[in-house]
Amino acid sequence: xxxTATDDATVSRRLEALGGSVSIQASGPGAxxxxxxxxxxxxxxxxxxxxxxxxxxxCRLNSDPRETVEASPIMLRFAAEAVMAGxxxxxxxxxxxxxxxxxxxxxxxxxxxxxxxxVAGLASRPTAGSVSPGGPDPRRRWMSVSVDPxxxxxxxxxxxxLDSGGIGKGLxxxxxxxxxxxxxxxxxxxxxxxxxxxxGGFERQILIxxxxxxxxxxxxxxxxxxxxxxxxxTRRSWIDPxxxxxxxxxxxxxxxxxxxxxxxxxxxxxxGVEAEVRAKAALLSGRRRAAEWLTHGGxxxxxxxxxxxxxxxxxxEGPPG
Amino acid sequence: MVDGPAPATKKIRGxxxxxxxxxxxxxHSVGMSESLDPxxxxxxxxxxxxxxxxxxxxxxxVAAATLAALFSGAILARGQLDQSTxxxxxxxxxxxxxxxxxxxxxxxxxxxxxxTVLQSAVQAIGGDTTGQGQSPPPxxxxxxxTTSQS
Numbered sequence: 001x002x003x004t005a006t007d008d009a010t011v012s013r014r015l016e017a018l019g020g021s022v023s024i025q026a027s028g029p030g031a032x033x034x035x036x037x038x039x040x041x042x043x044x045x046x047x048x049x050x051x052x053x054x055x056x057x058x059c060r061l062n063s064d065p066r067e068t069v070e071a072s073p074i075m076l077r078f079a080a081e082a083v084m085a086g087x088x089x090x091x092x093x094x095x096x097x098x099x100x101x102x103x104x105x106x107x108x109x110x111x112x113x114x115x116x117x118x119v120a121g122l123a124s125r126p127t128a129g130s131v132s133p134g135g136p137d138p139r140r141r142w143m144s145v146s147v148d149p150x151x152x153x154x155x156x157x158x159x160x161x162l163d164s165g166g167i168g169k170g171l172x173x174x175x176x177x178x179x180x181x182x183x184x185x186x187x188x189x190x191x192x193x194x195x196x197x198x199x200g201g202f203e204r205q206i207l208i209x210x211x212x213x214x215x216x217x218x219x220x221x222x223x224x225x226x227x228x229x230x231x232x233x234t235r236r237s238w239i240d241p242x243x244x245x246x247x248x249x250x251x252x253x254x255x256x257x258x259x260x261x262x263x264x265x266x267x268x269x270x271x272g273v274e275a276e277v278r279a280k281a282a283l284l285s286g287r288r289r290a291a292e293w294l295t296h297g298g299x300x301x302x303x304x305x306x307x308x309x310x311x312x313x314x315x316x317e318g319p320p321g
Numbered sequence: 322m323v324d325g326p327a328p329a330t331k332k333i334r335g336x337x338x339x340x341x342x343x344x345x346x347x348x349h350s351v352g353m354s355e356s357l358d359p360x361x362x363x364x365x366x367x368x369x370x371x372x373x374x375x376x377x378x379x380x381x382x383v384a385a386a387t388l389a390a391l392f393s394g395a396i397l398a399r400g401q402l403d404q405s406t407x408x409x410x411x412x413x414x415x416x417x418x419x420x421x422x423x424x425x426x427x428x429x430x431x432x433x434x435x436x437t438v439l440q441s442a443v444q445a446i447g448g449d450t451t452g453q454g455q456s457p458p459p460x461x462x463x464x465x466x467t468t469s470q471s
Contacts, residue, residue: 192470266468
């Protein structure tokens with residue numbers, strides 16, 4: 001963790017969490033304590049929702065033999081967001097696909113290290129299945145999850161395991177932003193899921209990283225507040241036992257890594273969770289329907305490297321001039 | 322013999338003996354009450370009231386159109402103008418002028434409501450209705466953020 005006071009009223013902090021690098025930045029009176037609270041909220045969420053620590057609340061929940069389990073407020077909120085994600089995406093974003101994620105080989109924290117080789121190399125590697133849109137798991141297990149905040153309990157069928165995944169990162173950005181909403185300016189970057197804003201209404205430039213590791217940004221946008229999240233298949237990916245490529249974005253219908261003709265989607269939304277859900281749903285729904293999910297705007301990178309901006313007037317393609 | 326142009330008056334149905342100017346609504350009651358029965362007077366008053374209501378509605382519509390135009394203009398200009406050039410004073414003055422010749426108290430109330438809505442709208446888009454201006458952005462606002470695959 002590192003903390004820096006970049007000027008008299010700006011506080012910035014960087015920490016390793018959520019499988020990558022998290023940065024928090026805030027300006028204005030009260031920025032210091034607010035950043036402290038935001039960091040504490042992210043650390044608490046990380047500790048409770050990671051699936052890579054056997055003692056985490058999520059791991060204990062996933063192995064609990066009871067149908068109804070006491071849960072912390074952040075766990076209850078995560079479960080509620082997971083159900084919301086299922087409803088919003090029509091089941092494309094399914095937090096109960098942990099079995100398939102692990103079966104694909106994602107059993108340990110990969111950080112942000114990309115698979116060796118470029119995007120072109122990734123695309124040329126043999127991958128299970130041809131290019132086709134993803135779909136929901138007909139079992140819709142996410143619908144069987146429910147929370148009771150008053151009793152502080154979560155109910156799901158025994159054996160239904162939850163994966164915090166991208167929803168957890170979006171939620172981390174949201175809970176951190178809630179600690180800083182009354183500041184003049186703030187931004188929190190939770191491994192690519194960003195919340196930003198502030199009472200000052202200052203415009204920020206947001207660069208959209210390329211799906212090609214090491215390449216520059218594919219473009220940039222300008223916004224004053226909101227959330228932005230990016231989902232893609234060229235990071236957090238690995239070589240499967242057959243020599244093909246696999247990645248963490250599972251098509252719930254097939255239970256295998258999705259190959260939809262879309263490499264990466266960036267989505268804007270009011271909250272981090274919604275941005276995450278829209279980005280992932282757009283990617284999973286394939287070339288033809290991806291844009292339909294970007295209600296608040298977004299940027300799609302197709303597997304032929306074509307870039308499509310949807311509903312963002314401020315989008316500027318290529319590296320900033 | 323060719324008739325001349327019709328007088329610029331509106332004839333009230335049922336009032337054949339004397340044309341009545343709708344616009345002269347303030348003077349009709351005294352002069353006409355001597356020759357009209359109460360039912361006719363009531364009808365005349367009703368028509369005059371309708372005309373007054375139409376006028377109020379027309380002015381309210383003008384005020385609303387002014388509000389919409391100012392709101393749109395403020396949004397377009399916001400990125401280019403200094404925040405202090407979008408005070409509520411300017412917009413409020415224009416709206417007030419649209420209703421300055423109102424003869425009905427209720428119209429004044431309508432304009433008051435419009436003023437409140439307008440001020441709220443200007444504040445909602447980041448304008449300053451107090452004319453105090455906005456502080457300069459912190460240096461960190463110039464630092465770009467980067468979103469990447471999560």
